[in-house]
Amino acid sequence: MKFIDEYRQSDLARTLADKIARLTEHPLKIMEVCGGHTHTIFKYGIEDLLPPNVEMIHGPGCPVCVIPLGRVDDAISIAQTAGVIFTTFGDAMRVPGSQNSLFHAKAAGADVRMVYSPLDALKIAKKNPHHQVVFFALGFETTSPSTAMTVLQAAKDGVENFSIFCNHITIIPALKAMLDSPDLQLDGFVGPGHVSTVIGLRPYEFVPRQYGKPLVVSGFEPLDILQSVYLIIKQIIEGRAEVENQYGRAAMRDGNPKALAAICEVFEPCPFFEWRGLGSIAHSGMKLRSQYAMFDAETKFQIPGLRIADPKACQCGEILKGVKKPWECKVFGTACTPETPIGSCMVSSEGACAAYYNFGRLSKIAERSGLGTKG
Amino acid sequence: MASEFTSSPLFQRVERARRKKARIKDTHITLAHGSGGKAMHELIEGLFLDQLRNPLLEKLEDQAVFEIPPSAQNTARNTAQNSDSSVRLAFTTDSYVVSPIFFPGGDIGRLAVSGTVNDLAMSGARPLYLSAGFIIEEGFPIEDLKRILVSMRATAQEAGVEIVTGDTKVVQRGGADRIFINTSGIGIIGHPVRISAARAQPGDKVILSGSIGDHGTTIMIARGELGLETDLESDAAPLNSLVHEILEETTRFLRPDAIHCLRDPTRGGVATTLNEIALASEVCIQINEEEIPLRDEVKGACELLGLDPLYVANEGKLIAIVDAEIAEPVLARMRSTRYGRDACVIGEVKAEPQGIVVMATTFGGTRIVDMLTGEQLPRIC
Numbered sequence: 001m002k003f004i005d006e007y008r009q010s011d012l013a014r015t016l017a018d019k020i021a022r023l024t025e026h027p028l029k030i031m032e033v034c035g036g037h038t039h040t041i042f043k044y045g046i047e048d049l050l051p052p053n054v055e056m057i058h059g060p061g062c063p064v065c066v067i068p069l070g071r072v073d074d075a076i077s078i079a080q081t082a083g084v085i086f087t088t089f090g091d092a093m094r095v096p097g098s099q100n101s102l103f104h105a106k107a108a109g110a111d112v113r114m115v116y117s118p119l120d121a122l123k124i125a126k127k128n129p130h131h132q133v134v135f136f137a138l139g140f141e142t143t144s145p146s147t148a149m150t151v152l153q154a155a156k157d158g159v160e161n162f163s164i165f166c167n168h169i170t171i172i173p174a175l176k177a178m179l180d181s182p183d184l185q186l187d188g189f190v191g192p193g194h195v196s197t198v199i200g201l202r203p204y205e206f207v208p209r210q211y212g213k214p215l216v217v218s219g220f221e222p223l224d225i226l227q228s229v230y231l232i233i234k235q236i237i238e239g240r241a242e243v244e245n246q247y248g249r250a251a252m253r254d255g256n257p258k259a260l261a262a263i264c265e266v267f268e269p270c271p272f273f274e275w276r277g278l279g280s281i282a283h284s285g286m287k288l289r290s291q292y293a294m295f296d297a298e299t300k301f302q303i304p305g306l307r308i309a310d311p312k313a314c315q316c317g318e319i320l321k322g323v324k325k326p327w328e329c330k331v332f333g334t335a336c337t338p339e340t341p342i343g344s345c346m347v348s349s350e351g352a353c354a355a356y357y358n359f360g361r362l363s364k365i366a367e368r369s370g371l372g373t374k375g
Numbered sequence: 376m377a378s379e380f381t382s383s384p385l386f387q388r389v390e391r392a393r394r395k396k397a398r399i400k401d402t403h404i405t406l407a408h409g410s411g412g413k414a415m416h417e418l419i420e421g422l423f424l425d426q427l428r429n430p431l432l433e434k435l436e437d438q439a440v441f442e443i444p445p446s447a448q449n450t451a452r453n454t455a456q457n458s459d460s461s462v463r464l465a466f467t468t469d470s471y472v473v474s475p476i477f478f479p480g481g482d483i484g485r486l487a488v489s490g491t492v493n494d495l496a497m498s499g500a501r502p503l504y505l506s507a508g509f510i511i512e513e514g515f516p517i518e519d520l521k522r523i524l525v526s527m528r529a530t531a532q533e534a535g536v537e538i539v540t541g542d543t544k545v546v547q548r549g550g551a552d553r554i555f556i557n558t559s560g561i562g563i564i565g566h567p568v569r570i571s572a573a574r575a576q577p578g579d580k581v582i583l584s585g586s587i588g589d590h591g592t593t594i595m596i597a598r599g600e601l602g603l604e605t606d607l608e609s610d611a612a613p614l615n616s617l618v619h620e621i622l623e624e625t626t627r628f629l630r631p632d633a634i635h636c637l638r639d640p641t642r643g644g645v646a647t648t649l650n651e652i653a654l655a656s657e658v659c660i661q662i663n664e665e666e667i668p669l670r671d672e673v674k675g676a677c678e679l680l681g682l683d684p685l686y687v688a689n690e691g692k693l694i695a696i697v698d699a700e701i702a703e704p705v706l707a708r709m710r711s712t713r714y715g716r717d718a719c720v721i722g723e724v725k726a727e728p729q730g731i732v733v734m735a736t737t738f739g740g741t742r743i744v745d746m747l748t749g750e751q752l753p754r755i756c
Contacts, residue, residue, distance in 0.1 A: 008738050011736060012737050044742070106406075116680075339417075340400065
């Protein structure tokens with residue numbers, strides 16, 4: 001298929017993998033920040049192609065995975081309010097709160113509906129004027145512009161029964177918090193592609209400047225990721241640390257000014273936002289500005305707003321920071337599986353644990369069946 | 376990293392956890408229990424089978440196959456006296472709740488007939504008679520009902536079966552969504568075949584009768600929520616004539632038992648069906664992504680929606696796992712038919728590791744293809 005198959009050619013992949021292997025034998029740890037990259041890495045078996053000295057660390061860039069338990073409970077509590085139609089992206093349905101998930105709340109009678117876009121939620125609000133329609137807004141700068149546009153549209157159309165439960169987060173403060181973490185040892189970053197189409201490349205400049213680490217903004221096809229890994233390692237061996245753009249076909253240096261303007265108009269940073277596993281990170285969350293407060297579900301509804309500690313057995317935090325591997329977690333694959341996730345990393349297909357569980361047991365299988373890994 | 380992974384005792388841990396007896400932990404039925412994936416298996420094995428267990432049911436095939444007990448034959452008197460010519464029957468049932476009820480390439484009526492015909496055909500049976508039960512919501516247009524019945528008649532004619540008994544219930548508005556149809560079917564197994572999901576053997580070839588994901592994608596698009604327009608059509612079709620051709624071919628080679636498994640990969644898609652076979656037969660199934668036929672429209676829609684076509688439903692495709700010796704002639708025969716013209720070998724059966732489906736990706740890597748978990752939800756970024 002045009003514009004897709006070009007980025008999935010196996011002969012090019014092998015050539016690129018050989019080039020990577022020839023660059024250095026020095027052990028390197030490279031983090032892909034974005035969950036979309038994690039998914040691609042597993043889906044296409046990219047780790048099979050990389051030389052053994054290059055290790056991919058799967059970062060915190062899955063917005064579903066970093067939602068804390070308490071916020072999920074709040075969402076469920078809103079969904080269970082009489083007269084509420086609660087709308088959400090599909091992935092968020094299965095995220096476990098402290099008791100159950102939106103999926104279970106729906107089965108038990110709450111009106112929870114899956115939508116593909118916040119505009120669909122607004123449509124539902126217009127069709128159901130006697131119901132309160134709430135959209136579970138979550139995600140990085142990839143999804144926040146569409147939420148912002150929807151709020152602007154709702155304001156323009158005077159839709160009073162629509163609100164959002166805002167959990168939008170921004171990647172830069174999280175990246176900074178991780179770089180400041182003393183137990184983290186990384187040599188470079190594969191930068192998020194979709195986020196960068198919105199925010200551009202400039203916000204990443206502190207990574208090489210202050211921390212001396214290369215960052216390459218990457219596309220989501222398997223060849224994109226391999227090429228980005230190549231560019232990062234090339235920077236390292238040449239003693240450079242820069243922000244490079246591998247995803248030039250979509251991400252521009254200045255991002256998307258229109259989308260940024262919409263975000264700025266509607267949202268402002270909140271002083272703190274709690275990330276599951278990573279704790280509270282300053283200025284990493286977004287909330288509605290006061291002039292749009294009438295669209296804020298948190299002012300419209302009574303929510304418990306409790307801070308709930310992660311289950312003791314769950315090691316999502318260490319996994320999100322790349323300190324621990326998914327399989328080093330005691331409950332991985334036993335108590336915590338994609339069907340019955342305990343930790344959030346097991347929920348979304350972009351979560352590191354789910355990716356390992358679903359796609360990741362290949363080395364052993366290759367060994368036992370003589371399938372042979374490529375590269 | 377690879378070695379670290381290999382040496383980890385984790386694998387045994389996961390394998391053990393996976394092999395545990397299915398138990399249903401949920402307190403309510405969720406949509407996942409109907410998706411054809413893991414939750415549905417838990418429900419079936421942990422509740423239905425637990426309560427209703429008997430030797431025929433516990434095989435968990437898509438149909439029950441049984442011989443008419445000699446005592447029953449005697450009471451019937453006019454059946455043949457010699458008990459050597461044992462008659463085997465296949466019996467199955469399925470309910471249809473598709474929305475929308477009319478979609479490109481078919482409708483709920485065509486689906487209801489071909490689905491049950493296919494479940495019978497996958498045992499090697501010749502489908503004979505169907506029942507049809509209708510649950511209709513108050514206010515449903517008679518015109519639509521007629522359209523559905525015309526389609527059922529045409530599909531039954533195509534399949535050479537007759538709908539010989541039926542039932543109608545009308546429920547108050549909101550008691551059902553428009554119309555639900557249940558069909559049961561009975562068929563007779565003439566060939567001395569032994570087809571079962573538990574019969575895949577190392578060395579066997581895996582044949583797929585055509586492109587994947589057409590039905591599921593068509594339905595998603597027909598719901599109109601996505602604002603997409605394509606020329607895609609559902610593949611809903613009765614496959615008994617295709618199965619008949621396959622069995623004729625094996626009979627020609629005097630190898631009627633060379634067809635080991637036949638399944639139609641409906642809910643949960645090709646991935647889930649192959650997992651069921653790998654588990655039941657305790658074998659590994661290896662497939663090549665490159666060989667799997669996939670229409671550009673389906674590929675594109677799945678890219679957009681974040682779906683994996685391997686998990687998307689088909690309603691007019693079958694997977695045949697056959698002895699390697701006979702794979703070529705069977706494939707050629709399939710390709711000469713209307714519903715099998717795009718058939719191809721997509722992989723083969725290996726001994727180890729048991730219960731697992733592995734795919735060589737077009738990109739040159741490999742990955743495990745697991746059973747569907749939950750609903751196949753679109754990713755959000």
